[in-house]
Amino acid sequence: MNELLINKTTAFFQKTFGTTAEKIVLSPGRINIIGEHIDYNDGYVLPAAIDRIICFAFEKNNSNQSRIIAIDLNDEFQINLKDPIELTDNVWTNYVRGVINQLKLKGFELEGFNCVFSSNIPVGSGLSSSAALECGFLFGLNELFNLNIKPVDIALMGQSAEHWVGINCGIMDQFSSVMGIENKVIKIDCRTLEYEYHNADFIDYSLILFDSNVKHSLMTSAYNERREQCEEGIAIIKNNFPEITSFRDCTEQHILGLQNVMSPNVYKRSxxxxxxxxxxxxxxxxxxxxxxxxxxxxxxxxxEGLSTDYEVSCAELDMIVNTLKSEDAVVGSRLMGGGFGGCTINLIKKGHENRIKKQLSGLYLETFGIELKIYDVKIGNGTSLYKNN
Structure with a gap:
């Protein structure tokens, strides 16, 4: 699948610019096994890069003008690197502009370049296609211009670019896209950015994503609201327990003891x-x-916690998980990502995948009148140069 994407991207570059790309970059989406909505709460998360990617092709063009083409959107824009970087109404370009802005803020000098990219990461499904775009684009410029930016800093600058766009994300998405290793999950300490790898030996199980094919409009406003509620919660905790500096230091007993001084929603989130x-x-x-x-x-x-306490699920996601919970061949299932739509991540015993896909798809269509999308994924490597070009 990825070879087809690489060939498509490089052929488009050759046809458009009449030259062979100098650098080919592969930047993956990510899954998160567990640890949802706690990357911005000083928690730990357990993500992994996957084998669905954005492929970028780059070359210098010896000018101040840069041309960036999104093949799948049949869209492009040009930018003069000497001009101030500003947000536009064309949303996808803002992630690219955000990366260029980060480089300028940190004093890096860039020349003009040409870039095309294409993707097989489903957009809007909670697989962090935006992080793959930011980090892959930055990784490519880092390689093209020998900027010597360290991988962890690529992730941090990608996060800052997304903040500039207006999404107040934590570090998990960019970190896992850059730092992933095949068949490993990364336990990331979101307070210190220390990390360790753990084997993800799913030899008897398949990782399958069921995409609800819905995206409820609450997503962005509710995400920021949850962050505010958590900030209020930890402030109350610190006020009552001065020795506590973050949720990391809390026990359930701390929260239970403060139920009467927290609003119901702040209590549940905490x-x-x-x-x-x-x-x-x-x-x-x-x-x-x-x-x-x-x-x-x-x-x-x-x-269950995301649905009842954090309240970021929806009827479609709850239906998928509750249906699968009754299946002996499904050992785990949960919504993944911000919520209010997107995917569930599911561990299914091998040999039962096709039956479960067929049964769930039929029931989902019957219940909601919506086609269920299905993605088989494997844990893959983080953002990298493609060596065989």
Whole structure:
């Protein structure tokens, strides 16, 4: 699948510019096994890069003018690198502009360049196509102009670019897109950015994403609202327990004891965060011992928390998870990403995938009148140069 994408991208570049690209970059989407909505709460997360990617092709063009083409959108824009960088109404270009803005803010000098890109990462499904765009684009410029930016800093600058666009994301998406390793998950400490790899040996299981094919409009406003509620929660906790500096230091008992001084929503959000941080630790232990059933149980618990305490699920996602929960061949399922639509991530025993896909698709269509999209994924490498060009 990725070879076809690489060939398509490089052929388009050759046809458009009449030259062979100097650099080919592959930048993956990501899944998150567990640890949802806690990357901005000083928690741990457990993401991995996947084998769905954006492919970029770059060359210098010896001018101040740069031309960037989104093949799949049949759209492009040009930018003079000497001009101030400003947001526009053409949303996809803002992620690219945000990266250029970060480079300018940090004093990097760029010449003009040509870039084309194409993707097989589903957009709007919680697979962080925006992080793959930011980090792949920045990685390519780093290679093209020998900027010597370290991988972790590529992730941080990608995050800052997304903040500039207006999405107040945590670090997980960009970090996992850049730092992923095949068949490994990354436990990221979102407070210190320390990280460690854990084997993701799903040999008897398939990772399948069921895309609800809905995206409810609450997404962006609710995301920012949840962040504000968590900030209010930790402020109340610190006021009552001065020794606590973040949710990381809390126990469930701390939260339960403060229920009467928190609003109902702040209480529920705070309780979810503390429980989810602990689930990530337990998930790493399950992976290290090869206990995939225990990991799956934690995934189901996370979904319940996201649905009832963090309240970022929706009827479609709840239906998918509740249906799969009754299947012996499904050991774990939960919504993945910001919520209000997008995908569920599911661990299914091999040999049962086709039956479950068929049954769930039919039931989903019957219930909501919507086609379920299905993506088989494997854990892959982070953003990299394509070596065989």
């Amino acid at each position: 309780l979810f965060v503390v429980k989810e941080i602990n689930r990530v630790i337990e998930a790493c232990e399950a992976l290290d011992s090869g206990n995939i059933e225990a990991l799956g149980k934690l995934m189901f618990e996370t979904h």
